[in-house]
Amino acid sequence: MNPTDPTARLPRRVVFKWMAAAAAAINLDGLPAFAGDPATGLPPLPAGTKGYGTDPKLMTSYAPGDVWPLTFTADQKRTVTALADLILPADDLGPAASELRVPDFIDEWISAPYPGQMKDRELIIPGLAWLEIESAVRFVAPFPTLTPAQQRAIIDDICSIKRATAAFEKPAFFFARFRGLASGAYYATQPGWKAIGYVGNLPQATFTGPPPEVLARLGLE
Amino acid sequence: MPIIPPSSAKPEYDVAIVGSGAGGGQMAMTLTLAGLKCVMLEAGRNYDPRSETPMFQRADQAPLLGTSTPDKVFGFYDATVDGGWQVPGEPYTQASDKFDQQFLWWRARMLGGRTNHWGRISLRNGPYDFKPRSRDGLGFDWPIAYEDVEPYYTKVEQLIGVYGTNEGMENTPDSPPGVLLPAPKGRAAELLIQKHAKKVGVPVIPIHRAVLTQRLDADNVPQKLFPGNAWAQKIVADSMNARAACFWATSCGRGCSTGANYQSTTVHLPPALATGNLDIITNAHAREVLVTAAGKAAGILFIDKTTGKEERVKAKAVVLAASSGETVRLLLNSKSAQFPNGLANSCGLVGRYIMDTVGTRVTGQIPLLENLPPHNEDGAGGDHLYSPWWLYQQQHAGKLGFARGYHIELGGSRGMPGGGDPLPDDLANGTYGSAYKLAARRYYGSFVSMACRGEMIPNDNSFAEIDPTVKDAWGIPVLRWHWLWSENELKMADHAEKTFADIIEAMGGTVRRSGTRLGIGIEQGGKIIHEVGGALMGSDPKTSVCNKWNQCWDVPNLFLSDGTPFPSNADKNPTLTIMALAWRAGDYLVEQARAGKL
Ligand SMILES: Cc1cc2nc3c(=O)[nH]c(=O)nc-3n(C[C@H](O)[C@H](O)[C@H](O)COP(=O)(O)OP(=O)(O)OC[C@H]3O[C@@H](n4cnc5c(N)ncnc54)[C@H](O)[C@@H]3O)c2cc1C
Numbered sequence: 085m086n087p088t089d090p091t092a093r094l095p096r097r098v099v100f101k102w103m104a105a106a107a108a109a110i111n112l113d114g115l116p117a118f119a120g121d122p123a124t125g126l127p128p129l130p131a132g133t134k135g136y137g138t139d140p141k142l143m144t145s146y147a148p149g150d151v152w153p154l155t156f157t158a159d160q161k162r163t164v165t166a167l168a169d170l171i172l173p174a175d176d177l178g179p180a181a182s183e184l185r186v187p188d189f190i191d192e193w194i195s196a197p198y199p200g201q202m203k204d205r206e207l208i209i210p211g212l213a214w215l216e217i218e219s220a221v222r223f224v225a226p227f228p229t230l231t232p233a234q235q236r237a238i239i240d241d242i243c244s245i246k247r248a249t250a251a252f253e254k255p256a257f258f259f260a261r262f263r264g265l266a267s268g269a270y271y272a273t274q275p276g277w278k279a280i281g282y283v284g285n286l287p288q289a290t291f292t293g294p295p296p297e298v299l300a301r302l303g304l305e
Numbered sequence: 306m307p308i309i310p311p312s313s314a315k316p317e318y319d320v321a322i323v324g325s326g327a328g329g330g331q332m333a334m335t336l337t338l339a340g341l342k343c344v345m346l347e348a349g350r351n352y353d354p355r356s357e358t359p360m361f362q363r364a365d366q367a368p369l370l371g372t373s374t375p376d377k378v379f380g381f382y383d384a385t386v387d388g389g390w391q392v393p394g395e396p397y398t399q400a401s402d403k404f405d406q407q408f409l410w411w412r413a414r415m416l417g418g419r420t421n422h423w424g425r426i427s428l429r430n431g432p433y434d435f436k437p438r439s440r441d442g443l444g445f446d447w448p449i450a451y452e453d454v455e456p457y458y459t460k461v462e463q464l465i466g467v468y469g470t471n472e473g474m475e476n477t478p479d480s481p482p483g484v485l486l487p488a489p490k491g492r493a494a495e496l497l498i499q500k501h502a503k504k505v506g507v508p509v510i511p512i513h514r515a516v517l518t519q520r521l522d523a524d525n526v527p528q529k530l531f532p533g534n535a536w537a538q539k540i541v542a543d544s545m546n547a548r549a550a551c552f553w554a555t556s557c558g559r560g561c562s563t564g565a566n567y568q569s570t571t572v573h574l575p576p577a578l579a580t581g582n583l584d585i586i587t588n589a590h591a592r593e594v595l596v597t598a599a600g601k602a603a604g605i606l607f608i609d610k611t612t613g614k615e616e617r618v619k620a621k622a623v624v625l626a627a628s629s630g631e632t633v634r635l636l637l638n639s640k641s642a643q644f645p646n647g648l649a650n651s652c653g654l655v656g657r658y659i660m661d662t663v664g665t666r667v668t669g670q671i672p673l674l675e676n677l678p679p680h681n682e683d684g685a686g687g688d689h690l691y692s693p694w695w696l697y698q699q700q701h702a703g704k705l706g707f708a709r710g711y712h713i714e715l716g717g718s719r720g721m722p723g724g725g726d727p728l729p730d731d732l733a734n735g736t737y738g739s740a741y742k743l744a745a746r747r748y749y750g751s752f753v754s755m756a757c758r759g760e761m762i763p764n765d766n767s768f769a770e771i772d773p774t775v776k777d778a779w780g781i782p783v784l785r786w787h788w789l790w791s792e793n794e795l796k797m798a799d800h801a802e803k804t805f806a807d808i809i810e811a812m813g814g815t816v817r818r819s820g821t822r823l824g825i826g827i828e829q830g831g832k833i834i835h836e837v838g839g840a841l842m843g844s845d846p847k848t849s850v851c852n853k854w855n856q857c858w859d860v861p862n863l864f865l866s867d868g869t870p871f872p873s874n875a876d877k878n879p880t881l882t883i884m885a886l887a888w889r890a891g892d893y894l895v896e897q898a899r900a901g902k903l
């Protein structure tokens with residue numbers, strides 16, 4: 085289910101009412117879209133989308149969209165950005181996810197013609213649709229425009245697979261995977277290295293092992 | 306690297322070599338430095354690590370953050386080109402539809418083969434490892450002993466550069482003084498494992514890896530390797546001088562553009578080419594060994610993959626080093642009136658007794674390693690410490706319930722983030738926002754893993770044969786695999802998993818994942834990519850394919866210089882032994898050639 089495309093020309097107010105009605109009608113739990121069935125309206129990859137092959141150029145720098153076309157609509161991109169920044173906000177440890185192109189990486193990921201990524205596509209796109217429906221039902225506004233408290237009210241219901249109630253189980257799987265993809269991208273960047281504590285990828289004259297304070301902490305002097 | 310097209314090949318060579326990996330590379334170097342004219346056929350494309358290695362590229366500069374895909378199984382930046390568990394146009398088949406009876410066949414298709422991305426772990430077989438049957442009645446003895454191979458282990462270590470220490474442990478040979486390069490210090494997780502493994506009785510010592518922790522001594526080593534041959538010494542010295550020392554950053558699996566680790570393309574092939582005695586033809590897929598009416602090898606029939614045409618090179622002797630599976634395939638596909646069952650196969654054993662390594666793994670989370678002050682642990686781009694097999698005595702006393710040993714490859718997780726999810730859902734524990742970022746930082750580097758690499762005993766049910774119907778893109782019949790682990794290997798894997806759990810608990814940690822994803826307690830056959838065997842060496846032509854010089858009994862001018870002649874597959878990773886035996890066989894081949902016996 086994709087709430088954005090078929091309704092793009094309608095006034096927002098109408099769209100949200102429609103989504104609320106649709107969501108109520110399907111009762112939010114057995115969301116069919118999570119089954120990954122093509123009948124659910126998941127957009128197929130553009131014809132001819134190919135992987136990078138077994139001998140890609142390794143010495144060039146790639147950006148999302150360079151190798152295969154991206155998927156997200158402008159609305160989906162806004163939802164992804166809001167959710168990624170909620171998970172990985174700007175703080176003492178580093179910038180917000182969107183400043184590190186995390187939404188673009190997620191788009192590249194779910195647009196890739198490989199089996200693992202295609203599976204994620206079947207989780208992420210319907211999950212984003214679910215999130216928008218849930219926002220419309222609860223707060224009659226798109227997720228990105230909700231107040232932080234409103235966003236958290238929804239996310240708190242889906243942020244743990246273990247604690248999610250039955251109604252939120254599938255959305256919790258969506259959230260866990262989304263968080264995994266977002267943080268995989270976030271920590272792959274140099275600001276991300278700093279945030280997680282990785283130091284390296286720099287030529288050194290010598291390797292002297294862990295510094296004394298680390299050895300002391302581990303009882304290894 | 307200078308490569309010739311098939312049309313520029315000489316009318317005849319002294320030796321034709323198939324494959325450019327560890328075995329083919331060493332053989333080419335030994336032969337060309339002795340003055341023999343050689344041609345090397347490589348099925349993959351030309352590959353130049355100096356210009357093609359993505360040394361400092363970050364995950365965020367690669368498609369899909371550099372993570373694994375079916376096109377690049379070990380990640381985008383991995384050195385492997387055109388290779389993997391499947392190679393387009395080159396299928397292989399399985400006799401069984403049960404996954405635990407299948408063999409996963411990793412193939413590299415590039416100049417240098419698998420040596421461009423291998424783990425560089427370079428362990429000598431010990432004295433027991435050459436005489437396993439004499440010790441426990443299982444498998445086969447080698448027709449040679451440790452003493453026969455020792456000088457060549459030393460030479461190979463001096464040539465390629467191997468770091469490590471001499472610990473004087475049982476069946477874990479020391480190298481002569483001054484041969485090994487200094488071992489790097491342990492990383493935090495490795496040192497912590499070392500400390501706590503001791504409580505469980507498991508010794509942890511520096512591993513041996515083919516990485517230059519300092520530059521090779523080009524002023525002195527070449528004289529030792531090629532005494533009396535000033536020309537060879539000069540070539541080898543130049544080649545050594547072209548290799549830098551490791552700069553303690555980047556992953557060796559991508560290859561090394563400065564030649565600081567061993568790959569055939571930076572260590573073996575440049576000096577071999579510098580002799581002027583080597584022609585290399587790439588994209589040349591060998592199909593058959595040509596034979597004379599008298600039953601001697603005469604050259605190679607190959608497919609030029611750039612044109613799809615069949616071509617031939619002629620030679621007075623032939624060396625196969627295409628990896629166990631491919632060498633077996635070549636022999637079995639080389640059928641003729643004199644050799645109706647395939648070449649060198651009068652004993653019927655070609656393809657039999659292929660072995661891999663017993664693999665399983667346990668990962669753990671260690672609270673002590675949480676929130677460590679950030680520090681650089683890139684190190685030598687691979688393992689620094691390991692545990693050699695330590696229970697020889699208990700095993701000898703019959704206390705273990707399985708034969709043969711395993712070593713432990715161990716490590717932490719403070720490496721460059723590679724685009725994967727850094728924090729499992731249960732540890733993320735429902736957090737998002739700054740709390741999540743703090744958790745990611747807390748747990749980063751707190752995971753350890755221990756992998757079992759153990760000896761498989763050859764058995765009648767693990768072999769390769771020609772599939773009667775399936776052919777590859779060039780119409781060449783493909784291999785069909787048969788596989789079965791025996792109880793011995795399964796028990797060894799159980800023992801390893803229990804030991805690893807004990808070590809993790811001794812560290813105050815918790816086991817996160819134990820065993821393989823298959824649920825059969827052992828990795829699938831082939832998964833560890835230590836494929837050896839298939840053309841055993843022995844002392845009797847009726848029960849072995851080649852003699853102690855890697856020379857085929859049936860065809861004296863045909864040599865096998867990859868892992869095919871291995872009668873056993875010790876837990877020591879095979880490549881150093883492949884190279885040592887290739888050098889030894891090369892010296893013998895040169896003597897035979899000089900004596901006019903080929
Ligand atoms: C991920 C990984 C990690 C590893 N780590 C270690 C390690 O740490 N220590 C260790 O000892 N070993 C390790 N190995 C194994 C090691 O790579 C091999 O043992 C070694 O490369 C074997 O050398 P080889 O020359 O026999 O075969 P290869 O290196 O595979 O070379 C064979 C070459 O022959 C070519 N060829 C094949 N068929 C044909 C044909 N018909 N015609 C022409 N050419 C052909 C291939 O394209 C290839 O280039 C590892 C392997 C992998 C994949």
Ligand code: SF4
Nearest residue numbers: 551552557561685686
């Ligand atoms: S760690 Fe050292 S040897 Fe390995 S790739 Fe980097 S520089 Fe080369």
